[in-house]
Amino acid sequence: MVDCELVNIEKIGNEERVKIINYVMEKKGVRARDLGVTLNLISMIRSGKRRVTEDLLCRALKFLSNEELAKLLGQVPEPEPASINDVIKVIARARADPGFREILLSYLDRYLGDYVRSAGTKWVATEQDVEEFIRTKHLKGGLVRRLFVMRLGTSGAPWLSLTGY
Structure with a gap:
């Protein structure tokens, strides 16, 4: 089942939309009623008098697999960008x-x-993180360095500089 939310259906042209409607109805046995429209509307779409709306296209896509859609369009449609x-x-x-x-x-x-x-598991500590840690633990000087070495292990962390503490 093709999820309309994941596909940028605005980029699918009307000819391709009609091809999808025809495929779904002829090859998959889906009726106009299953798509929530009348046979009259399907006839007008097929004759070019009406365009396939995004809503109708989305309902038709639910009857297709991603592979079937890719075959019909000749390519996998562009995914909808996520925010x-x-x-x-x-x-x-x-x-x-x-x-x-x-x-x-x-x-x-x-x-x-x-x-x-x-x-892997990488943790990047910013200067602000170190300052916040010191502030919350109320620690000063060498004790902070020893505590960080204990927490990080004996290998230390080359990406973490405690200069000035």
Whole structure:
């Protein structure tokens, strides 16, 4: 099933939209009623008197797999760009819904697993982080350095400079 939210359907031209409607109705056996329209509207679309609306296209896409859509269009359609708000919504839902969290993690592993594993576990501490740590722990001087060495291990961290503390 093609998810309209993930595909930039605005970039799909009317000829391609008609091709999708025809395919869904002829090859998949979907009726006009299943698409929420009348046969009269489908006839007008096929004859070129009416355009395929985004709403109708979206309903038709639900009957297709991504592979079928790619074959019909000759390419995979451009994905809809996601915003930071979308990322926040996904994370919030994953925290609240264990089933959604499992799906999210499986997709992350499938599509970004190599990247995530290659990044490893890296923590970058900014000067502001160090200042905040010192302020909250009410520590001064050499004690801060010893505490950081204890927390970071004996290897230390070349990216973290405690100069001046």
